[in-house]
Amino acid sequence: MGHDINGLHHVGHIVHDLDQAMERYRRLGFAVAAPAYPVMPATPGGPAEPFGVANTHVYFPRGFVELVAVIDGTGRMPGDARAIPLRVPEDRVAGLRAAIRATADGIASLLQRFQGVHIVIADTPDIDHVAARLAADGVSHGGVHDIQRPVETPTGTSMEPARYLEVSDLRLSPGRVQEGRLGFAQNVSAETPQDQRHIDHPNGATGLVECVLCVAETALPEVERRYEGYFGRARHGRVTRFDRANVTVVPESALADLLPGERPAALPAFVAYAVAVRDLSVTEKLLSGNDIPVVRTGPEEMFVPADAALGVAIVFRQDG
Template sequence: MTYSINAFHHTGILTRDLDGLERTYRSFGFTASPRSRHLLSERPGEPPQPGCTANACLLFGGSYIELLGIVDESAPDPWRTKSMADGFQILNFDTDNAEGVDRALTAAGLRTSGVLDLEREVDTAEGTRTMRARSLHIDPRTTVEGYIGIAQHLTREYVHQPRYLDHPNGARGIVTVLIVAADDQLDAVVERYRRVLETDSSPEGPRTVLERKGVRLELIRASDVPDVLPGEPLLAQSYLAAMTIQVDDVNRARGIVESAGTETRSTSDGFFVSARDAYGAGLYFAAR
């Protein structure tokens, strides 16, 4: 089977404190799009309905980081967001054929939600427009590390607007996601992502790496967290741990982060911000 997963679509950080999450990431030198409420469908073919969530996005022209907040506890929750813990919870891959990916994943033995519709109103230079997308979720009961999906833009131009792509820290996109898996589950988790991405894995020290075009996943055992992520808390036996952001100038980006009062740690190709300071998502910044 062949289908098009070519890049990261977005990662998502969930919070009940969207004001604080936005403020923190702006202090890291990111430009955030205006906040927007979600309209979501619960089942394939059903019309989108107002939900309990809103987001602001850190947009890079291709991938983006979604700052996702539960902003109305009394509103409907068709995508069961209220059951999710706060933190780095969402990883979506990009496709231009959601229906084809859904068929292929089902044929590969993975349970999915089917293709669902998403809408939200966004401000554009020409006025308010409706952003539309299609997505499918892998059964979250089988992905204890987080909520994994594949998404298709129908109105990409309303999301990645040029006026939101210029970040003071020089951010250009998500290039790597690091996943922690329980020691006895690593092989099974690697095999699942191998089927999702249709690619082989390779070892790089304690990391198992899968790459497909614009996607690079690094997976490690929970017992290797102290070596790979020194000083970081073990948040669970399996979880989405960190992402790497490509920036134009590491020193400039580091200066912005540290000038806001956040500590950083040097890495071989940049610097690292602890998940403790970034609402549950470890952040690598690297010039690549």
């Protein structure tokens, strides 16, 4: 169990204002791709219009951070945003719009909890095996979905195939668990465009290496049981680490030991994620020069508090 997982595929940071989020991430030293948003007619034969969610990515050689915002209906888009036309047969327009609207409503409901990370997706080389394993263990999920997602390449926007599934808590809406959206993804292409783009970050970031979930003390046993079903055996201690997925679960009482001064906006909540960097001292100098506060937690690690990073603490850890 858990041997069909290769760490984190991506985390999704849901924000109120995508322009603000992109500006903040650039001050944090990340290279941020141009945002994209879907457009399609509201009725067959009508004019194409934006709807659903707009997003952009911070790419690493493996994995990425996604910035997501709901399109608010005003027509206002980030200045460099790219429209992605969705073309389907006319008899499928209504169904696709309903599905995308449901996704946007789900994102909006997560944002109502707090601005921050609500989406955590683990990477797998064999999503069909994951789906079968979860089903055999009695874990509810919505099945494997095949999608095309826009990715910026040297020659323009490319639609990259991917496959994903999301775990469901039957007490909540489909694709939801108490802490947000949790699932697995498999890149179909052997070499994906992000392998060649946006990997030279000014802060020296080289990869997404951890996500931290904070839970109430009383909920810890149930969450550990669930996550062992998802990700396999854990290392237990003051915090619980699921090494194959690079996910850490911490009770609220231990959060201050891990991230001094941090408090969860809600429980349960993904309160932090970590990236590796080439040279921590260079990263710290860049952040200081951009008036970004940092908290040192050791000679090889520091973090930017959630208040300065739009609702999630971002840990910078010396690579290697």
